[in-house]
Amino acid sequence: MNRRAIIIVLDGVGAGAARDAADYGDAGSNTLANVAEAIGGADLPNLAAMGLGRALSMRGVSRDVPSRAAWGVMHPASPGKDSTTGHWEMAGLHLDHPFPTYPDGFPQSVIDGFSRITGRPVVGNVAGSGTAMIDRFAAEHAKTGAWIVYTSADSVFQVAAHESIVPLTELYGACEAARAMLTSPHNVSRVIARPFVGAPGAYRRTPNRRDFSIEPLGETLLDALEQAGIDRQGVGKVDDLFAGRGISSHHTVDNREGIARIQAWIGGSGNPDVSHSGFLFANLVDFDQLFGHRNDVAGFYGSLRQFDAALPDLLAGLRDGDLLAITADHGNDPTTPSTDHARECVPVLVTAGGRGVNAVNLGQRETFSDLGATVAEWFGISFRGRGTSFLQEIMA
Numbered sequence: 001m002n003r004r005a006i007i008i009v010l011d012g013v014g015a016g017a018a019r020d021a022a023d024y025g026d027a028g029s030n031t032l033a034n035v036a037e038a039i040g041g042a043d044l045p046n047l048a049a050m051g052l053g054r055a056l057s058m059r060g061v062s063r064d065v066p067s068r069a070a071w072g073v074m075h076p077a078s079p080g081k082d083s084t085t086g087h088w089e090m091a092g093l094h095l096d097h098p099f100p101t102y103p104d105g106f107p108q109s110v111i112d113g114f115s116r117i118t119g120r121p122v123v124g125n126v127a128g129s130g131t132a133m134i135d136r137f138a139a140e141h142a143k144t145g146a147w148i149v150y151t152s153a154d155s156v157f158q159v160a161a162h163e164s165i166v167p168l169t170e171l172y173g174a175c176e177a178a179r180a181m182l183t184s185p186h187n188v189s190r191v192i193a194r195p196f197v198g199a200p201g202a203y204r205r206t207p208n209r210r211d212f213s214i215e216p217l218g219e220t221l222l223d224a225l226e227q228a229g230i231d232r233q234g235v236g237k238v239d240d241l242f243a244g245r246g247i248s249s250h251h252t253v254d255n256r257e258g259i260a261r262i263q264a265w266i267g268g269s270g271n272p273d274v275s276h277s278g279f280l281f282a283n284l285v286d287f288d289q290l291f292g293h294r295n296d297v298a299g300f301y302g303s304l305r306q307f308d309a310a311l312p313d314l315l316a317g318l319r320d321g322d323l324l325a326i327t328a329d330h331g332n333d334p335t336t337p338s339t340d341h342a343r344e345c346v347p348v349l350v351t352a353g354g355r356g357v358n359a360v361n362l363g364q365r366e367t368f369s370d371l372g373a374t375v376a377e378w379f380g381i382s383f384r385g386r387g388t389s390f391l392q393e394i395m396a
Contacts, residue, residue: 012288014331014344072362086329092385099155222246231278292332320354
């Protein structure tokens with residue numbers, strides 16, 4: 001059997017506070033349930049048919065409809081609550097220590113070093129929401145050409161610049177230089193290029209964002225698949241999160257394009273002439289980037305509805321030998337005062353083409369790595385990382 005596997009990460013779509021959420025200031029966060037409550041009940045029939053209402057309690061999402069998937073919730077085992085940590089853990093790699101964060105901004109030595117190697121001054125150097133940082137510092141950026149540097153509650157060094165003032169190639173080069181410069185103890189998880197356009201009062205970030213992540217600190221599922229000669233492709237920012245190691249990716253402007261690329265990879269109604277082989281690792285970022293970080297409940301729910309509506313076509317393309325998992329990398333609850341990521345568990349919904357899977361409760365998994373271990377077993381390779389495969393539980 002020619003086996004394939006697809007993991008779709010709904011970025012920021014958490015499923016309830018992790019056991020240690022209070023340590024991160026995230027007690028009470030529950031992205032999915034709180035969004036459903038805030039809009040008076042969610043209408044997500046296709047996710048419900050995948051077992052979402054069984055995985056967690058959500059107003060409006062039935063737990064009584066027959067499920068075509070196995071369902072459960074995965075707890076984070078690595079410290080932190082950022083995309084890099086979540087995706088690495090999913091791929092079998094745990095962190096011993098969290099990536100450094102800078103709630104009071106970066107040390108002056110870091111800022112001076114960045115300015116020196118890029119030839120531009122720096123404004124900002126504070127923690128806050130990206131759109132607010134642009135509104136606050138864009139005038140000075142326009143006057144001086146200075147980089148707008150900021151961070152958040154996550155381990156990120158973010159560099160914003162207006163596309164008419166700083167060419168994208170220069171912005172990307174500066175971020176690559178920052179990535180090389182930011183070594184221990186300032187080895188942040190990601191350096192992020194944040195280009196924007198527009199005029200005062202109407203600035204907007206463009207789809208030309210790029211992430212420059214630290215290289216994985218150990219073996220991942222992607223490394224193991226590569227060693228086994230199994231093809232690996234990404235959709236969205238996945239390659240950035242692994243520093244390009246073991247995967248390449250089609251970057252997308254929004255979830256609509258991401259969903260279309262997933263559908264094209266799967267190949268329509270199981271047509272082998274247009275579909276691909278191996279492993280697809282996809283990230284749909286709009287939930288987090290456009291809505292979670294802006295506390296936009298309606299927009300977040302709209303993205304859930306968009307994905308739910310696309311699910312039937314994605315599932316119709318599955319063929320015998322295909323395994324599909326839907327999950328998330330962390331939470332980003334738009335109903336809380338915070339605009340940052342939340343330390344949350346994530347849903348895991350797993351189905352297959354052909355004869356399907358046992359529609360069973362996978363329970364409370366102790367690590368995201370269980371999903372990567374399951375994919376590895378699906379492909380018949382020995383890698384398990386830090387996880388425990390649940391493949392035998394779901395095999396029909």
